[in-house]
Amino acid sequence: MSNVRVGILGYGVIGRRLADAVNVQSDMELTGISGRSNSFSLRDAMWQGYDIYVSSAIGLREVAARLPTIQGEFADLLAKIDVLLDCTPSGVPQQHRELLESVPNLVTIVQGGETSGSCEASFHSMTNFNEVAGEKRIRVISCSSTGTTRFLYALDRAFGVQQAFVTLTRRSADPGKLSKVPLNSLVPTMGPSHHARDVNSVFRNLRLASVSVNCPTTFGHVLHFQVDLQGNATRKQIIAALQMIPRVVVGRGIRSTAELAERYVELGRRRGDRPEIYVFEESLAVNGSTVMAAISVHMESITIPETVDCIRAALRRTDDPWESIEKTDRALGIWRSDASYSGPDRSLQNGGSNGLNANLNS
Amino acid sequence: MTIEVSLRGRGRIANHLADGVKAQCDMLLLPSSEPCGTTASNSGSGGATRVSVEVKGLTVRITEDGRSPGACHEQRCAVFTSLTPESIRNGPGGLFVPSADSLSLARLVRVVNALSAVERVYSTVVRRAAHAADDAASSLDALQPVFEEPALEDELRTTLAGCVPMCQIRRVVASYTHSHLHMIKLDLVDSIDRETLIDRLHDESRILVSTSDDGFSSTADIQEFFRDLGRVRGDRWETFVWAESILVDQKCVYLMQDISPDVIVVPEVIDAIRLIAAPELSLAEIRRLTDRHLGMLETLSIVK
Numbered sequence: 001m002s003n004v005r006v007g008i009l010g011y012g013v014i015g016r017r018l019a020d021a022v023n024v025q026s027d028m029e030l031t032g033i034s035g036r037s038n039s040f041s042l043r044d045a046m047w048q049g050y051d052i053y054v055s056s057a058i059g060l061r062e063v064a065a066r067l068p069t070i071q072g073e074f075a076d077l078l079a080k081i082d083v084l085l086d087c088t089p090s091g092v093p094q095q096h097r098e099l100l101e102s103v104p105n106l107v108t109i110v111q112g113g114e115t116s117g118s119c120e121a122s123f124h125s126m127t128n129f130n131e132v133a134g135e136k137r138i139r140v141i142s143c144s145s146t147g148t149t150r151f152l153y154a155l156d157r158a159f160g161v162q163q164a165f166v167t168l169t170r171r172s173a174d175p176g177k178l179s180k181v182p183l184n185s186l187v188p189t190m191g192p193s194h195h196a197r198d199v200n201s202v203f204r205n206l207r208l209a210s211v212s213v214n215c216p217t218t219f220g221h222v223l224h225f226q227v228d229l230q231g232n233a234t235r236k237q238i239i240a241a242l243q244m245i246p247r248v249v250v251g252r253g254i255r256s257t258a259e260l261a262e263r264y265v266e267l268g269r270r271r272g273d274r275p276e277i278y279v280f281e282e283s284l285a286v287n288g289s290t291v292m293a294a295i296s297v298h299m300e301s302i303t304i305p306e307t308v309d310c311i312r313a314a315l316r317r318t319d320d321p322w323e324s325i326e327k328t329d330r331a332l333g334i335w336r337s338d339a340s341y342s343g344p345d346r347s348l349q350n351g352g353s354n355g356l357n358a359n360l361n362s
Numbered sequence: 363m364t365i366e367v368s369l370r371g372r373g374r375i376a377n378h379l380a381d382g383v384k385a386q387c388d389m390l391l392l393p394s395s396e397p398c399g400t401t402a403s404n405s406g407s408g409g410a411t412r413v414s415v416e417v418k419g420l421t422v423r424i425t426e427d428g429r430s431p432g433a434c435h436e437q438r439c440a441v442f443t444s445l446t447p448e449s450i451r452n453g454p455g456g457l458f459v460p461s462a463d464s465l466s467l468a469r470l471v472r473v474v475n476a477l478s479a480v481e482r483v484y485s486t487v488v489r490r491a492a493h494a495a496d497d498a499a500s501s502l503d504a505l506q507p508v509f510e511e512p513a514l515e516d517e518l519r520t521t522l523a524g525c526v527p528m529c530q531i532r533r534v535v536a537s538y539t540h541s542h543l544h545m546i547k548l549d550l551v552d553s554i555d556r557e558t559l560i561d562r563l564h565d566e567s568r569i570l571v572s573t574s575d576d577g578f579s580s581t582a583d584i585q586e587f588f589r590d591l592g593r594v595r596g597d598r599w600e601t602f603v604w605a606e607s608i609l610v611d612q613k614c615v616y617l618m619q620d621i622s623p624d625v626i627v628v629p630e631v632i633d634a635i636r637l638i639a640a641p642e643l644s645l646a647e648i649r650r651l652t653d654r655h656l657g658m659l660e661t662l663s664i665v666k
Contacts, residue, residue: 186538211545213488213618216538217504217536255506256505
């Protein structure tokens, strides 16, 4: 089977990480990067050795005019690829929609900033992998929604989840970006945040509520969960259930998102990235059938593995999500020997909440 | 009759309390050299009753002067909040007003309980890293989940005891200085109507309900409004609730509230002083007097 040819539109925070991720997959090849001609991101992509295609006319003094080589325009890239990863800012993907839909057999995958209604399907590797097979326009749910889904999937798989409440304390801007909130203020999202709705688009029948507040910080989000399980569980069982899931790290001794960021820089991760959710083990508390925990989500990198899996799912390269998850994790260097890369009952891979009990007592 | 108040303790809460006491027409703040429990019982000057107020950390104990210093120990004090019934007058060792987060949840539960019994309260509190004038104990750019706060959980359980069987609270410290913001979930015995809840919150003294449409889209907006109001230090004794944040889903209520942690205890402490020293006043009369003398706002709505 030939490699999947992948193009990326928008070489921003997510786009550049996806470029690197696709580049290391043995069954994919990164054909090129496209971006606006006045964006310095094209320079960054050139530094990495990627082929550049401009998505807007080149002005005289713009960045693209100063690059030594341009392979062509956006339409030229589209003609050469099977999948486009559209990583442009929220709202922009809709502008390209007509052009993309005119390209036969092209699959477009957008990020969570887009609404679920703008796509045929939403995606999370662990909960609805096969639902997107054959779809042409797919949305990988947002960073916090991805993290929430992983955490709740782990608990639901082991114990069954009756209902959950998640409060999100979110960074107001990525490092290096302008903040959308005042320097010294908390800005609540009025009404329910979009996260519960997003999670339910890939993890149905899960009773979930979410609220969110933006804080003047940049390193990552902190999510607090209050989860009512379908039965009692011990703290030890909860930890075991979380530890067996890929892309979930349960750790001790780190007290803040700043310390966490530093730790992953020291680990040698490119850009200090952390695509895994980090569960603060000290925060885990169990009271009968209620679990409370705090996790951290690294918004810049958490959706990268899921997006890679989405490529395989959409093109039907495998119908086993765990095969894709393991392949992605090995290539990205986040594979863990103590995680389980075989899933539960395969009938659970079509978006439903299961309530099964895995055997965690051994 | 004048109530003489002897205030012990240092720090911001003590300063705000002093201002609050001075605003009361029936209270006299004694010089800070007056120690607790050194005079005979009920023997304030000129027939006045003397009450001792001791600020310890984030909590406040109020006792009638003349009791032994041992009576100030918190375990012999009855907790006092807006949930406390009138029958609690003058507990065995005095009265104990809990810290800001517990106190604010008590105010909220008081309103909701009148519509439906509350089975469980859960709150994630985004807590300021430090007061603006203090050195921050946490990083300039970080969120820091607080892992274990058994004392706070115990205090919350004690505060809501008799009203709410189960209480859970978690805090995360943010690099920010103004206030504490609560993200709350209440599990009720019966479902309630959202509009009724909003109306009741509007009617409750010491709780202000407003919206981002009225100019309160962030905690900075709230902070600046109260600075502009002309109150000493821009104090805000009232809890602020965003109306848009109030959701009712079957038997669950969700909402967000913001509190000023140094200041919110002031009205309840003043109530407690009168409760001890003015037995002729009902609790409702006491609350009205406190609110009037402090200048508590009834509404923030631009359009009635």
